[in-house]
Amino acid sequence: MTTVPGRRSSTFTRLLRHGFTDAAAAERLLDLPALASVRTDPVLLDALGATADPDLALRGLVRLVEAEDAAERQMLLDTLVSAKPLRDRLLGVLGASEALGDHLARHPRHWQALVMYEAADLHPGVAEFEHELGGAHDPDTLRIAYRRCLLAIAARDVCGTTDVAETAAELADLATATLRAALAIARTAAPADAALCRLAVIAMGKCGGHELNYVSDVDVIFVAEPVDSSEESKAIQAATRLAAHMMRICSETTVEGTIWPVDANLRPEGRNGPLVRTLSSHLAYYQRWAKTWEFQALLKARPVAGDPELGAEYVEAVSPMVWQAADRENFVGDVQKMRRRVVDNIPADRVDREIKLGPGGLRDVEFAVQLLQLVHGRSDASLHSGSTLDALRALAEGGYVGRVDAAQFDDAYRFLRAMEHRIQLYRLRRTHLVPEDESDLRRLGRSLGMRTDPIAEINQAWKRHASVVRRLHEKLFYRPLLDAVAQLAPGETRLSAKAAEVRLEALGYADPTAALRHLEALSSGVSRKAAIQRTLLPVLLGWFADSADPDAGLLGFRKVSDALGKTPWYLRLLRDEGAAAENLARVLSAGRLAPDLLLRAPEAVAILGDPQGLKPRSRNHLEQEVLAAVGRAEDAESAVAVVRGVRRRELFRTTAADLIGSYGTEENPAEPDHGALVDRVGNAVTDLNAVTIAGALRAVVREQWGDTLPTRFAVIGMGRFGGHELGYGSDADVLFVHTPREGVDEQEAARAANTVVAEMRRLLQLPTADPPLIIDADLRPEGKSGPLVRTLKSYDAYYRRWSLVWESQALLRAEPMAGDADLGRAFIELIDPLRYPMEGLGEDAVREIRRLKARMESERMPRGADPTLHTKLGRGGLSDVEWTVQLLQMQHGWVEPGLRTTRTREALAAACAAELISGEDAQTLDEAWVLATRVRNAVMLVRGRPADTFPSGPRELTAVGRYLGYEPGHVGDMLDDYRRITRRARAVVEERFYGA
Incomplete structure (x- = not known):
């Protein structure tokens, strides 16, 4: 077959046409003497071209025939050419599995296992495999016999004689026979132990479910009992030795490779628990200590080896516990949390290639099916199957899953399992990663029948099926709830209302009957609106169930839908804008504040569908909108009503962004920057309140004096308002300052200023649908007993003669917020020497500040409050951090410009940069301050009213925990973490503030 240099032979061209990627190497292999009798046979070339990897198949064939003696080689080649079944099986295996090619090169006679199949051998079971393994009396002969059986299974698989489910069942049956053979070898080696x-x-996991992979850990649990009157402890020790020996036989690697690892970590207490227990010990553990996931795992438990009666007793005893697991508190949350943990633990560089554990992977199918089984299997024994596909079929037949959904899920699962099988078959390695190498992808695609452009085709098919799985994973559990209340297509099975309530209760809905009514109101009928709702609700129900208060989320969604039901853009927005529906679900189920704001003007839901909608609007932008609206209004009251409406809308924007940023979404799953979120909320609410006050001021002045007030007037922000650290429930602390215009009598100016203040406060607090803005001026000179408004000269005179150290400290937060900008700057110039004294603070002043702080701690703490959990006045809380920072500002602000800021975190960072406080101490204080602020914001979001302590109700406490990043059932961890972080902060305060 030699050719003239530079000229390609016809064989070379044919090889390329048949899918060989290295035709030159293939041509050289076909020229080898070992293939002399078949090299010109076109049947062989066609058969090689039909394999997944013709190059690999040819190399494997050459190795096999070269390993045979002359007589056997000729018999193989003759049979290969004359018998199409053998040709397809042998070359199919060689083209799909390098590892089985290696096995055939070591054990060339094993090709004869593929010569022919009797009808009874097409789908062998445990008995047939036990017969094949029966001659194995030591570990290596067992490994060899196991691979011979595996060779036959792979041949049936790649030739399409068996489908993916049948292949997985055969692999599980072979594993069962192997475990029995390994246990027999262990018993033979230790007859005394066997007698005791x-x-x-x-079997657990995929082996227990009759759906094993080519290469997988075989999960098992061991149970033992004494024989007759044997002592229990000795019997357990003997059983442990037998079990350990059996595991080693299967798991150890020798020249013949390994069979597979036997994994007993699903046993009670995992790897920390005893390898073998008695039946009563197992039951005691499951009754007292087992977690939800352990019952989920037991769903697939199946006795496979050893004493069959004891195995049956075990399964019969644990089965009732499995089917009662859905009654456990936080059942669905535990299952969902476990699924999320699996995804979270995938390395970032692998998550997009994980066919098993990644989003849209096999585990999504299995979790969804198992969740439905555990919920509905309590009352329907037809769902008690360990096989995913059998259980899915039973769920569809029982009406728990729509037939179309079940068919799509079945198809996607089979395709993904087929991918997994072929990926593992190549080198018989335990992997679930889709390969990146083009040759591997080409082989994978061709092995699944893709020949035109196998790389593109396999990627497209994989992504398509993964997308179906992701969609149905969400939809599968919730869709039948709608079938309970909506009109169904003819012939479909309706999930009963009672079964729907059971499912809703399992999902965490406290009032499933009411929830079902909401679903009926939203989705019943044949209108286009109801049809869209039936599309949306399955996913929404899942998001609601993932919250601390599913009932509130569903009720809020119904109210919004009722209010906007005739608005054409509303449902279209939720259906077509990917993030809008999820954002709405998160907002509605996270607490009271955001839904209350939304329900007062439901059209604000449009914000959730705009990619830029959750970004806070700038103060300038808001001020332009507000002042333009005031200019169009007929009177001050209507003008301020519009201003308050803008404030309500923007508060909703801020709360929604806060909730969505804190919880994260599939599109934005990264850990949020909590400090940045706190700053964003503080800045947004501060700007909003400043603009609201400016709008009210303009409205009052415009109505009573036209364009010009008789006195120049400014509003100075104080406290958290001046510090840009407002929370959702904060009042606006202010000072009012004015200066009469030229030629205006001081008394007239004072009357005008007081009138403006009184009218602004009245209009901003009128009872309306919009939340009020409380203006608090108690930080003014002389407090409540002093005049509400002062001139700049009056402030100057007071501060020079009467100012106390606490007033200078309070002025650290002073910043102009509205009104005359020049007057605001003049006020700041007036107070700067007070708050940043040139000579710093004397010892007397420092002692006074410390005394005031200690007095506040003892006198203002509410009776009965836990000082370790009070966010404002408690140990290491806001007051501790702020007073420590403010002391540094007053001591060093004159010489350190960075300290001249009203913002706590900025001042703390500046103090650290100036080496006035160590980086570690600054980080400790900052962490505590951010956490306490987040807790206050969370409480307001959840309860709809401000508070400085954690709520006592379990549902509200859970909701606060969700905002802070804690899963349901972990509020204790949240409180422990809060105490730990604030305790560390208090230690810094003791040293830096009190000088301890």
């Missing part, structure tokens, strides 16, 4: 105990091997 009854040992049963319970």
Whole structure:
């Protein structure tokens, strides 16, 4: 077959046409003497071209025939050419599995296992495999016999004689036979141990479910009992030795490779628990200590080896517990949390290639099916199957899953399992990663019948099926709830209302009957609106169920939908804008404040669908909108009503952004920057309140005096308002300052200023649908007993003669917020020497500040409040951090410009940069301040009213925990973490503030 240099032979061209990627190498292999009798046979070339990897198949064939003696080689080649079944099976395996090619090169006679199949051998079971393994009396002969059986299974698989489910079942049956053979070898090696105990091997996971991979850990649990009157402890020790030996036989690697690892970590207490227990010990653990996931795992438990009666007793005893697991508190949340943890633990560089554990992977199918089984299997024994596909079929037949959904899920699962099988078959390695190498992808695609452009085709098919799985994973659990209340297509099975309520209760809905009524109101009928709702609700129900208060989320959604039901853009927005529906679900189910704001003007839901909608609007932008609206209004009251409406809308924007940023979404799953979120909220609410006050001021002045007030007037922000650290429930602390215009009598100016203040406060607090803005001027000179408004000269005179150290401290937060900008700047110039004294603070002043702080701690703490959990006055809380920072500002602000800021975190960072406080101490204080602020914001979001302590109700406490990043059932961790972080901050305060 030699050719003239530079000229390609016809064989070379044919090889390329048949899918060989290295035709030159293939041509050289076909020229080898070992293939002399078949090299010109076109049948062989066609058969090689039909394999997943013709190059690999040819290399494997050459190795096999070269390993045979002359007689066997000729018999193989003759049979190969004359018998199409053998040709397809042998070359199919060689083209799909390098590892099985290696096995055939070591054990060339094993090709004869593929010569022919009897009808009874097409789908062998445990008995047939036990017969094949029966001659194995030591670990290596067992490994060899196991691979011979595996060779036959792979041949049936790649030739399409068996489908993916049948292949997985055969692999599980082969594993069962292998476990029995390994246990027999262990018993033979230790007959004394075998005589002392009854040992049963319970298969779990994919082996237990009759759906094993080519290469997978085989999960097992061991249960043992004494024989007759044997002492229990000795029987368990003997059983442990037998079990350990059996595991080593399967798991150890020798020249013949390994079979597979036997994993017993699903046993009670995992790897920390005893390898073998008695039945009563198992039951005691499951009754007292087992977690939800352990019952989920037991769903697939199946006795496979050892004492069959004991194995049956075990399964019969644990089965009732499995089917009662859905009654456990936080059942669905535990299952969902476990699924999220699996995804979170995938390395970032692998998550997009994980066919098993990644989003849209096999585990999504399995979790969804198992969740439905555990919920509905309590009352429907037809769902008690360990096989995913059998259980899915039963769920569809029982009406718990729509037939179309079940068919799509089945198809996607089979395709993904087929991908997984072929990926593992290549080198018989335990992997679930879709390969990146083009040759591997080409082989994978061709092995699944894709020949035109296998790389593009396999990627497209994989992504398509993964997308279906992701969609149905959400939809599968919730869709039948709608079937309970909506009109169904003819012939479909309706989930009963009672079954729907059971499912809703399992999802965490406290009032499933009411929830079902809401679903009926939203989705019943044949209108286009109801049809869109039936599309949206399955996913929304899942998001609501993932919250601390599913009932509130669903009720809020119904109210919004009722209010906007005739608005054409509303449902279209939720259906077509990917993030809008999820954002709405998160906002509606996270607490009271955001839904209350939304329900007062439901059209604000449009914000959630705008990619820029959750970004806070600038103060200048808001001020232009507000002042333009005031200019169009007929009177001050209507003008301020519009201003308050803008404030309500923007408060909703801020709360929604805060909730969505804190919880994260599929599109934005990264850990949020909590400090940045706190700053964003503080800045947004501060700007909003400043603009609201400016709008009210303009409205009052315009109505009573036209364009010009008789006195120049400014509003100075104080406290958290001046510090840009407002929370959702904060009042606006202010000072009012004015200066009569030229030629205006001081008394007239004072009357005008007081009138403006009184009218502004009245209009901003009128009872309306919009939340009020409380203006608090108690930080003014002389407090409540002093005049509400002063001239700049009056402030100057007071501060020079009467100012106390606490007033200078309060002025650290002073910043102009509205009114005459020049007057605001003049006020700041007036107070700067007071708050940043040139000579710093004397010892007397420092002692006075410390005394005031200690007095505040003892006198203002509410009676009965836990000082370790009070966010404002408690240990390491806001007051501790702020007073420590403010002391540094007053001591060093004159010489350190960075300290001249009204913002706590900025001042703390400046103090650290100036080396006035260590980086570690600054980080400790900052962490505590951010956490306490987040807790206050969370409480307001959840309860709709401000508070400085954690709520006592479990549902509200859970909701606060969700905002702070804690899963349901972990509020204790949240409180422990809060105490730990603030305790560390208090230690810094003791040293830096009190000088301890």
